[in-house]
Amino acid sequence: MNFLADTWVGAWLEGLGRITLLTKETITSLLRGRIDSRDLLYQLYFMGVKSQSVVLITGAFTGMVLGAQTFFQFHKVKMDTATLAVVSVSMCSELGPVLTALMVAGRVGAAIAAELGTMRVTEQIDALRTLATDPVDYLVAPRLLAAHIALPLLTAEAIAVGIGAGYIVGVHLLGIDPTYSWYNMLRYTQTGDVAVGLIKAFIYGGIVAMVGCYKGMTCGEGAEGVGRATTESVVYSSITILIANFFLTLSLGTIFHSL
Amino acid sequence: MIEVRDLKKSLGQQRVLDGVSFRIETGESVVIIGRSGGGKSVLLKHLIGLLKPDAGQVLIDGEDIVPMDERALLRVRRKFGMLFQGAALFDSMTVAENVAFAFRHNNSLQPEEIRQRVASALEVVNLPGIENRRPAELSGGMRKRVGLARAIVYRPEIVLYDEPTTGLDPVAADSIDQLILRVRDRFNVTSVVVTHEMRSAQRIGQRILMLHEKKIYAAGTPDEIFHSNDPVVRRFIEGVSDPKEPGN
Numbered sequence A: 001m002n003f004l005a006d007t008w009v010g011a012w013l014e015g016l017g018r019i020t021l022l023t024k025e026t027i028t029s030l031l032r033g034r035i036d037s038r039d040l041l042y043q044l045y046f047m048g049v050k051s052q053s054v055v056l057i058t059g060a061f062t063g064m065v066l067g068a069q070t071f072f073q074f075h076k077v078k079m080d081t082a083t084l085a086v087v088s089v090s091m092c093s094e095l096g097p098v099l100t101a102l103m104v105a106g107r108v109g110a111a112i113a114a115e116l117g118t119m120r121v122t123e124q125i126d127a128l129r130t131l132a133t134d135p136v137d138y139l140v141a142p143r144l145l146a147a148h149i150a151l152p153l154l155t156a157e158a159i160a161v162g163i164g165a166g167y168i169v170g171v172h173l174l175g176i177d178p179t180y181s182w183y184n185m186l187r188y189t190q191t192g193d194v195a196v197g198l199i200k201a202f203i204y205g206g207i208v209a210m211v212g213c214y215k216g217m218t219c220g221e222g223a224e225g226v227g228r229a230t231t232e233s234v235v236y237s238s239i240t241i242l243i244a245n246f247f248l249t250l251s252l253g254t255i256f257h258s259l
Numbered sequence B: 001m002i003e004v005r006d007l008k009k010s011l012g013q014q015r016v017l018d019g020v021s022f023r024i025e026t027g028e029s030v031v032i033i034g035r036s037g038g039g040k041s042v043l044l045k046h047l048i049g050l051l052k053p054d055a056g057q058v059l060i061d062g063e064d065i066v067p068m069d070e071r072a073l074l075r076v077r078r079k080f081g082m083l084f085q086g087a088a089l090f091d092s093m094t095v096a097e098n099v100a101f102a103f104r105h106n107n108s109l110q111p112e113e114i115r116q117r118v119a120s121a122l123e124v125v126n127l128p129g130i131e132n133r134r135p136a137e138l139s140g141g142m143r144k145r146v147g148l149a150r151a152i153v154y155r156p157e158i159v160l161y162d163e164p165t166t167g168l169d170p171v172a173a174d175s176i177d178q179l180i181l182r183v184r185d186r187f188n189v190t191s192v193v194v195t196h197e198m199r200s201a202q203r204i205g206q207r208i209l210m211l212h213e214k215k216i217y218a219a220g221t222p223d224e225i226f227h228s229n230d231p232v233v234r235r236f237i238e239g240v241s242d243p244k245e246p247g248n
Helices: A002-006 A008-031 A037-047 A049-076 A080-121 A124-130 A135-173 A178-188 A191-217 A222-258 B040-047 B070-077 B095-099 B111-124 B140-152 B170-187 B198-204 B222-226 B231-238
Strands: B002-011 B014-024 B029-034 B055-060 B080-083 B158-162 B190-194 B207-212 B215-220
Touching (some): A037 A080, A049 A080, A049 A135, A080 A124, A080 A178, A080 A191, A124 A135, A124 B070, A124 B080, A135 A178, B014 B207, B014 B215, B029 B198, B040 B055, B040 B158, B080 B140, B095 B140, B111 B140, B111 B170, B140 B170, B170 B190, B170 B198, B190 B198, B198 B222, B207 B222, B207 B231, B215 B222, B215 B231, B222 B231
Parallel strands (some): B029 B190, B029 B207, B080 B158
Antiparallel strands (some): B002 B014
């Protein structure tokens, strides 16, 4: 066992255990209503309002590229009017939640890790504890709840903007028939696709917040420690999102398509 | 009353404290001296439960805080105020918000009352009227004084000072020493000061504990310590390096 503990596998398992315990503590804190509504509102503003430009640009250009590329392929088999349906289903269940989560991981996850990491190295987290404040209640819980709320909203926004942008490119630039496009989109996009996207976004919000908080609260000493925590937060949350996406697609797809 | 029994702590592979024991009575003013990197701050953080020892006991008013979880420790920590080495002010907040932080969830105090308590704490540390300034706008000495105001505003029974004068010019350091004495006398608190500044130790301490080689090496009144004939104590007081320890 000692051999295992000294390897990267041991360190990885230890980290996994710690982040699980931190998540458990955070959920307990949330269930007992220990968070301050002002902190939650500020985090919602920071994650939601301040991410607008990133999410709008990502959603719009993804929808446009997807619309154009789908059109080029479908045009060969005279299926032009199915373009928007593909854009819609892809944006709802895959691209919307994943790309929004990756962009938020880069912007918000990094900021969380850097802020909490700096607080740790300057002893501000210890100061919180001496002032009879649990850092989980004050720092982690509002961020987790805000991410759980903000990510689905941002994803819904990215989906809507992506579909709108895909529609504009398809109809106004590439000349697809608008009525049939709209009809096909509504026909092939199911409630389940939207639900899958929003459930994924809810889960990815948790991943971004918890990885960012964990990396920040356990970061090493000095500027180097904060820098490493920030980088690792983005890398680990992005990889976790991509891996989780595969399993969520399989499991949620099975659930919603069997209904 | 604070009592530490046979405290042991390793950080990574390195043993930092190896069987530290002492007792501090209520209202007493104790200074812990020792070399930089010798484990003084680590010891101080054990007194308030910020670090868990590998072995040993820390009793606060007879209650062992070592087995307590974070939630239980929050209750014990209400007895403490702590001034950190770098002041550890919350840089996203104003001075007033920093000092009033301990009252965040205190519904028994009205906002006006909190404002008065903050203003009064800032007056104690000779910084009246700076409520709306940000920590980044303050000098090192001012930050420490605001940190002290934050530590005493809720009238704790015990105040811990982690290297309160390190990095300050002699005049600012002197003013911090005066403040520590003023806080002790005015609020009748138990003070535990970690420092390697001998002038501060002599002035503040009613009793001095010297941490050396991971243990309490010497203990006594400032007079006893400063007139000690022990070569290790003498070298520390006079600031003379040990020729047997190259690089020191």
